Amino acid sequence: MTQHLGMPRQASWAEDAVREAEAEGPHIGAEHRSREQQVLDRIDRARARRPRVKEPRITLAHGAGGKATHNLIDAIFLEAFRNPELEQMSDAASLQVGQARLAFTTDSYVVSPLFFPGGDIGDLAVNGTVNDLAMSGARPLVISAGFILEEGFPTEDLRRIVASMAAAATAAGVQIVTGDTKVVQRGKGDGCYINTAGIGVRERPIELNAANARPGDAILVSGPIGDHGITVMLARGELDISADIVSDTAPLHDLAATLLDAVDGVRMMRDATRGGVATILNEVAVASQAAVVLDEAAVPVRPEVMGASELLGIDPLYVACEGRFVAIVDGAQATPALEALRSHPLGAGSAIIGRVVEDPPGLVLLKTTFGGTRIVDMLVGDPLPRIC
Amino acid sequence: MRFVDEFRDAGKARMLSTRIAGLCEPGRRYKFMEVCGGHTHTIYKHGLEDYLPETVSLVHGPGCPVCVIPMGRLDDAIAIAEQPDVIMTTFGDMMRVPGGRGSFYDANAAGADIRMVYSPLDSLKIARANPDKRVVFMAIGFETTAPSTAMTVLRAAAEGLENFSVFCNHVTIIPAIKAILDSPDLRLDGFIGPGHVSAVIGCRPYEFISREHRKPLVCAGFEPLDILQSVHMLMTQLAEGRAEVENQYARVVPYNGNPKALKVIGETMRLRPHFEWRGLGFIAQSALQLNERYERFDAEKIFAVPGVRVADPKACQCGEVLKGVLKPWECKVFGTACTPETPIGTCMVSSEGACAAYYNFGRFTRDRVKEATRA
Numbered sequence: 001m002t003q004h005l006g007m008p009r010q011a012s013w014a015e016d017a018v019r020e021a022e023a024e025g026p027h028i029g030a031e032h033r034s035r036e037q038q039v040l041d042r043i044d045r046a047r048a049r050r051p052r053v054k055e056p057r058i059t060l061a062h063g064a065g066g067k068a069t070h071n072l073i074d075a076i077f078l079e080a081f082r083n084p085e086l087e088q089m090s091d092a093a094s095l096q097v098g099q100a101r102l103a104f105t106t107d108s109y110v111v112s113p114l115f116f117p118g119g120d121i122g123d124l125a126v127n128g129t130v131n132d133l134a135m136s137g138a139r140p141l142v143i144s145a146g147f148i149l150e151e152g153f154p155t156e157d158l159r160r161i162v163a164s165m166a167a168a169a170t171a172a173g174v175q176i177v178t179g180d181t182k183v184v185q186r187g188k189g190d191g192c193y194i195n196t197a198g199i200g201v202r203e204r205p206i207e208l209n210a211a212n213a214r215p216g217d218a219i220l221v222s223g224p225i226g227d228h229g230i231t232v233m234l235a236r237g238e239l240d241i242s243a244d245i246v247s248d249t250a251p252l253h254d255l256a257a258t259l260l261d262a263v264d265g266v267r268m269m270r271d272a273t274r275g276g277v278a279t280i281l282n283e284v285a286v287a288s289q290a291a292v293v294l295d296e297a298a299v300p301v302r303p304e305v306m307g308a309s310e311l312l313g314i315d316p317l318y319v320a321c322e323g324r325f326v327a328i329v330d331g332a333q334a335t336p337a338l339e340a341l342r343s344h345p346l347g348a349g350s351a352i353i354g355r356v357v358e359d360p361p362g363l364v365l366l367k368t369t370f371g372g373t374r375i376v377d378m379l380v381g382d383p384l385p386r387i388c
Numbered sequence: 389m390r391f392v393d394e395f396r397d398a399g400k401a402r403m404l405s406t407r408i409a410g411l412c413e414p415g416r417r418y419k420f421m422e423v424c425g426g427h428t429h430t431i432y433k434h435g436l437e438d439y440l441p442e443t444v445s446l447v448h449g450p451g452c453p454v455c456v457i458p459m460g461r462l463d464d465a466i467a468i469a470e471q472p473d474v475i476m477t478t479f480g481d482m483m484r485v486p487g488g489r490g491s492f493y494d495a496n497a498a499g500a501d502i503r504m505v506y507s508p509l510d511s512l513k514i515a516r517a518n519p520d521k522r523v524v525f526m527a528i529g530f531e532t533t534a535p536s537t538a539m540t541v542l543r544a545a546a547e548g549l550e551n552f553s554v555f556c557n558h559v560t561i562i563p564a565i566k567a568i569l570d571s572p573d574l575r576l577d578g579f580i581g582p583g584h585v586s587a588v589i590g591c592r593p594y595e596f597i598s599r600e601h602r603k604p605l606v607c608a609g610f611e612p613l614d615i616l617q618s619v620h621m622l623m624t625q626l627a628e629g630r631a632e633v634e635n636q637y638a639r640v641v642p643y644n645g646n647p648k649a650l651k652v653i654g655e656t657m658r659l660r661p662h663f664e665w666r667g668l669g670f671i672a673q674s675a676l677q678l679n680e681r682y683e684r685f686d687a688e689k690i691f692a693v694p695g696v697r698v699a700d701p702k703a704c705q706c707g708e709v710l711k712g713v714l715k716p717w718e719c720k721v722f723g724t725a726c727t728p729e730t731p732i733g734t735c736m737v738s739s740e741g742a743c744a745a746y747y748n749f750g751r752f753t754r755d756r757v758k759e760a761t762r763a
Binding site for chain 2: 009010011013014015017018020021022035036039040042043046054055056057058059060061066067068071238239293312365366367368369370371372373374375377380
């Protein structure tokens with residue numbers, strides 16, 4: 001039997017964290033606010049602190065798309081590479097080359113399993129990069145493809161993956177114009193990883209940015225959310241649950257262009273990949289220093305996705321999509337924007353899911369179907385399996 | 389969604405809300421403890437407090453299984469996971485819980501192999517697939533999850549699976565409720581009883597609460613209307629001067645419990661003389677370990693476990709939060725040194741922990757939000 005006797009040991013890391021937070025001290029004007037509000041203000045200040053990576057090693061949480069990922073990017077990558085373009089932290093960098101306005105982006109794909117209902121790592125790798133370009137308002141032109149293959153990987157599987165990349169590129173109207181291949185020893189990779197980068201041309205005189213959102217704006221989503229993430233989680237076969245759903249992976253450039261053609265009040269678009277709709281809206285709330293209010297009943301979620309999410313204890317708002325985007329649009333143009341999205345086959349399930357208000361700045365609030373209110377924060381929970 | 393929507397009907401919620409308000413005596417404040425972390429999660433996830441009058445408050449109790457595990461036990465688990473050829477399995481909630489030397493994630497990053505499973509039986513699959521490894525399931529939870537651990541041990545014994553063991557941290561709910569009732573700094577008007585635990589142990593074990601302490605308890609389900617209805621039942625008892633054990637969750641909870649589940653626990657486990665609870669200290673006969681018949685599956689017998697206590701940081705007030713004496717935001721380190729991404733206390737980790745629920749879902753004051761969400 002284990003005996004817990006004698007003087008307890010101290011957890012030194014925790015004592016350090018407490019000392020550090022105490023060093024911030026009390027806040028001026030504190031006496032005028034309720035005690036709870038003072039605590040909330042203190043938290044806001046703690047959240048505004050410059051992010052740091054305290055962990056001595058990379059953990060899976062650093063790749064989960066939540067707060068740990070943001071900290072890693074801010075404290076390590078942005079710190080080292082800092083420049084005005086990167087600081088925008090958008091899906092694609094916008095570059096001026098001579099007369100041409102270009103968009104440039106890159107993304108890596110490590111999904112497991114490689115093949116899942118509705119798609120595979122190949123079309124994911126093409127669509128993902130096409131979508132990052134499309135979300136910046138650009139027309140995708142060319143992409144690159146880098147492969148990291150594991151010794152022993154079946155050639156036939158590679159053929160299948162490459163065939164679906166070719167098909168996806170044709171469908172999106174882009175060409176794969178350069179590439180790279182590396183093979184690593186058995187056990188040093190997981191079959192096949194793909195990196196793609198893409199260049200698009202920005203033909204519209206617009207700057208889409210999360211910071212553009214302002215009170216009165218409407219929030220739209222281009223279809224039911226969470227299909228991709230749930231499909232892949234179920235396809236892993238670890239959960240003994242099956243459901244009749246397929247990944248939503250799709251190229252969004254045409255749908256995005258349809259929206260931009262229809263209304264001129266689009267503030268920003270962002271495809272809801274890792275971290276889901278909730279993560280994007282948190283970025284909007286922080287960047288625009290406004291509040292986002294969502295109406296849970298208006299958020300389109302398929303019953304299968306809702307059911308699986310309930311069972312797994314996850315919230316569909318955080319589940320990845322690979323063929324849906326969130327658009328913030330001038331409130332006065334919400335209806336024409338919705339009509340434009342719904343007129344396109346990929347946007348048939350679009351909906352207005354909320355609006356931007358002034359207060360409390362930086363927060364995403366959800367009016368629950370039940371009739372209550374809660375916060376929708378950045379994801380901190382446990383990293384979900386590799387889904388993209 | 390079928391089978392769920394009917395328990396989330398806003399119209400019915402408004403009706404119950406009006407009835408609850410009608411039962412409030414002028415000038416009286418009501419304090420009910422929801423014992424179970426699952427209830428805490430539901431309350432915040434659906435914004436249920438918006439339906440309660442300001443004079444009725446819910447206090448979050450000690451029933452979050454992750455929250456009550458002391459740091460020392462985590463260090464013990466990591467020490468086992470660091471042994472050669474060990475694969476440790478546990479529920480996802482445990483992965484980020486900080487011990488004295490970091491969390492399971494940190495242990496994995498340093499070379500351990502700790503995996504998330506959805507059911508203890510998945511550990512057996514891993515054990516069968518890896519005959520040259522030693523698979524240790526870190527079992528946590530109240531009577532809710534103890535039967536599935538017990539079943540897993542019985543299955544392993546039947547299969548003769550010798551490379552599987554359990555690091556048992558199962559705790560029992562009644563001693564924790566007793567500790568709360570004996571605590572002098574908390575005055576409660578009644579309890580919302582834990583639904584899942586009660587599905588195993590039934591309602592009878594709570595009868596001492598009404599008999600000896602003259603407090604009502606209502607066993608409640610986990611949908612928001614379940615909880616609202618339970619509050620209504622508690623308020624009705626108080627208005628009528630009753631203090632009884634009632635069962636709101638009869639669709640799942642048999643008053644006398646689940647004899648099969650109790651039988652497998654009895655077959656495989658016995659009470660420990662004492663067990664340390666995070667924030668509550670040592671509580672006699674409050675936890676389970678494998679009994680002599682199955683001790684060959686007991687990881688504490690197989691591996692050398694350091695068994696060193698780790699003190700909670702002095703500023704961490706998990707104990708007060710677990711006992712319901714403090715609201716999460718009243719803790720000195722809440723939201724500053726202790727956040728969901730770098731938790732100090734366990735209450736900040738699990739989705740069932742009171743601090744995590746408040747931080748993630750309720751971190752605002754009511755008046756500002758009413759303004760923001762006005763249609």
